[in-house]
Amino acid sequence: MSSSxxxxxxxxxxxxxxxxxxxRRQLERAATHVDVDDGVIERLKHPTRVEQxxxxxxxxDGSVEVFTGYRAQHDDVRxxxxxxLRYHPEVNAxxxxxxxxxxxxKCAVMDLPFxxxxxxxxxxxxxxxxxxxxxxxxxxxxELRYVIGPTRDVPAPDMGTDAxxxxxxxxxxxxxxxxxxxxxxxxxxxxIGGSYxxxxxxxxxxxxxxxxxxxxxxxxxxxxxxAVQGFGSVGANAARLLExxxxxxxxxxxxxxxxxxxxxxxxxxxxxHDEEPEAVLEQNAPETLSNEEIxxxxxxxxxxxxxxxxxxxxxxxxxxxxxxVEGANGPTTFAADTILEERxxxxxxxILANAGGVTVSYFEWLQDINRRQWSLERxxxxxxxxxxxxxxxxRQEVDEKELTWRDAAYVVALSRIAEAKATRGLWP
Ligand SMILES: NC(=O)C1=CN([C@@H]2O[C@H](COP(=O)(O)OP(=O)(O)OC[C@H]3O[C@@H](n4cnc5c(N)ncnc54)[C@H](OP(=O)(O)O)[C@@H]3O)[C@@H](O)[C@H]2O)C=CC1
Ligand SMILES: O=C(O)CCC(=O)C(=O)O
Numbered sequence: 001m002s003s004s005x006x007x008x009x010x011x012x013x014x015x016x017x018x019x020x021x022x023x024r025r026q027l028e029r030a031a032t033h034v035d036v037d038d039g040v041i042e043r044l045k046h047p048t049r050v051e052q053x054x055x056x057x058x059x060x061d062g063s064v065e066v067f068t069g070y071r072a073q074h075d076d077v078r079x080x081x082x083x084x085l086r087y088h089p090e091v092n093a094x095x096x097x098x099x100x101x102x103x104x105x106k107c108a109v110m111d112l113p114f115x116x117x118x119x120x121x122x123x124x125x126x127x128x129x130x131x132x133x134x135x136x137x138x139x140x141x142x143e144l145r146y147v148i149g150p151t152r153d154v155p156a157p158d159m160g161t162d163a164x165x166x167x168x169x170x171x172x173x174x175x176x177x178x179x180x181x182x183x184x185x186x187x188x189x190x191x192i193g194g195s196y197x198x199x200x201x202x203x204x205x206x207x208x209x210x211x212x213x214x215x216x217x218x219x220x221x222x223x224x225x226x227a228v229q230g231f232g233s234v235g236a237n238a239a240r241l242l243e244x245x246x247x248x249x250x251x252x253x254x255x256x257x258x259x260x261x262x263x264x265x266x267x268x269x270x271x272x273h274d275e276e277p278e279a280v281l282e283q284n285a286p287e288t289l290s291n292e293e294i295x296x297x298x299x300x301x302x303x304x305x306x307x308x309x310x311x312x313x314x315x316x317x318x319x320x321x322x323x324x325v326e327g328a329n330g331p332t333t334f335a336a337d338t339i340l341e342e343r344x345x346x347x348x349x350x351i352l353a354n355a356g357g358v359t360v361s362y363f364e365w366l367q368d369i370n371r372r373q374w375s376l377e378r379x380x381x382x383x384x385x386x387x388x389x390x391x392x393x394x395r396q397e398v399d400e401k402e403l404t405w406r407d408a409a410y411v412v413a414l415s416r417i418a419e420a421k422a423t424r425g426l427w428p
Contacts, residue, residue: 016309017333019098025334027101030410033403036418044104044417047074047097048081053143055121057136060129069140071119073153074100077420080151081117082107082358084158084187085140085165087133091120095308099158102329103358106351108413110390112362117153119144125160126277134168141172148173150183150368156361157187157233159307162274163199167192183368186361190373195364197379198357199274203237203305204380205356206327208387209348210242210301213323216395217346225299227251227321229258229291230306231280232273234327234354238303239267251294253306254278258294259285295319304331305354311336319345326350341404349406351413352394359386 104116305327
């Protein structure tokens with residue numbers, strides 16, 4: 001495995017960094033590997049704007065609760081801001097900014113004509129009825145109406161939101177505008193302009209990244225064991241595809257813990273978060289594990305595909321997987337990244353691995369603008385092509401400059417962003 005020559009001092013993460021702090025530290029480190037104006041790097045440490053809104057909701061018992069929502073818009077030099085909306089109790093401004101920075105790099109790594117955005121509401125979606133979720137979402141769309149739009153900022157699903165959330169969001173925005181505007185969000189159901197394959201796409205790209213990494217390091221997928229933390233849109237689809245392609249998925253988890261079978265689970269029979277949340281531990285399996293233990297399992301490929309900051313300075317020494325593929329956004333802290341690098345454990349970064357979601361969102365946006373619908377086969381073929389191109393661009397940097405996969409992906413992204421800024425004349 002290649003390693004980076006970065007000389008940065010690394011403090012252990014006694015207190016876990018926010019997504020924003022991690023994103024800035026990763027950017028500073030990657031900047032040492034690429035010839036980009038310091039002023040551009042300084043600009044990229046900050047978002048263009050962060051919209052904070054109050055979202056009142058009348059609960060079913062007649063009481064009123066006011067939730068806080070955000071939309072962070074990081075950079076749009078390459079195109080409209082693009083990125084998901086997350087419903088989770090820990091959503092806050094710094095998290096949205098950090099996640100929006102990762103979206104800017106992700107779109108650039110995939111060479112999509114988008115910048116980076118991310119938003120959400122600090123709410124536990126499991127505490128809401130469907131009717132409450134619909135009203136909350138419609139009010140959120142109303143509050144964000146001046147900052148979003150198909151050529152301005154295009155939200156999509158993320159943790160805690162799904163195709164139905166996007167349908168309500170699109171309907172509320174269209175009602176405000178007086179016309180149907182499918183391209184204001186992506187990740188919608190296909191019947192109203194959504195793309196086939198979008199729901200599965202981040203899991204599909206994560207599986208493709210895992211397959212390519214296994215091959216790159218000289219192994220065969222048929223002899224590969226896999227553990228997946230999180231069994232939602234990303235984790236479940238990645239696990240099911242890797243199983244289809246011959247790998248042995250030995251452990252999967254949801255918020256309550258993991259099931260483990262060293263001989264392999266029948267992943268297709270386990271309900272996903274979307275089909276039935278918190279169902280993993282109800283399945284028959286020889287062993288159950290905690291969400292900490294699944295990260296330390298002796299497997300070939302570990303896919304953290306739930307929340308951020310799960311591989312930390314405290315457990316990175318105990319990660320025994322040969323390859324980590326980041327299905328979630330920001331699952332590895334900056335300090336843990338360095339420990340894994342020193343231990344020669346390659347980490348295929350989120351901004352490459354889970355980029356299938358935004359890539360198929362781009363396909364959906366094209367379909368909406370052109371009022372056309374692509375077949376599932378076409379979507380999957382084009383996604384495979386885009387992923388292999390991006391994989392190759394990043395692999396070249398890994399091989400030529402002996403960078404980590406994360407630094408290499410940043411180099412690809414930053415070079416494209418800096419070139420766009422220089423060409424547009426936005427900096428200096
Ligand atoms: N959806 C998308 O398009 C994309 C998502 N991502 C990222 O992937 C990650 C997962 O998102 P997504 O799959 O959409 O989310 P989902 O809401 O579909 O699923 C999340 C899964 O993670 C589990 N989970 C929640 N909290 C924890 C925890 N603390 N420890 C272990 N498991 C947990 C949930 O369990 P339970 O079912 O019990 O609630 C569920 O199985 C996020 O980081 C997201 O930002 C990245 C690219 C695109
Ligand atoms: O599909 C999109 O626009 C964004 C998906 C997303 O939020 C992500 O990749 O983290």
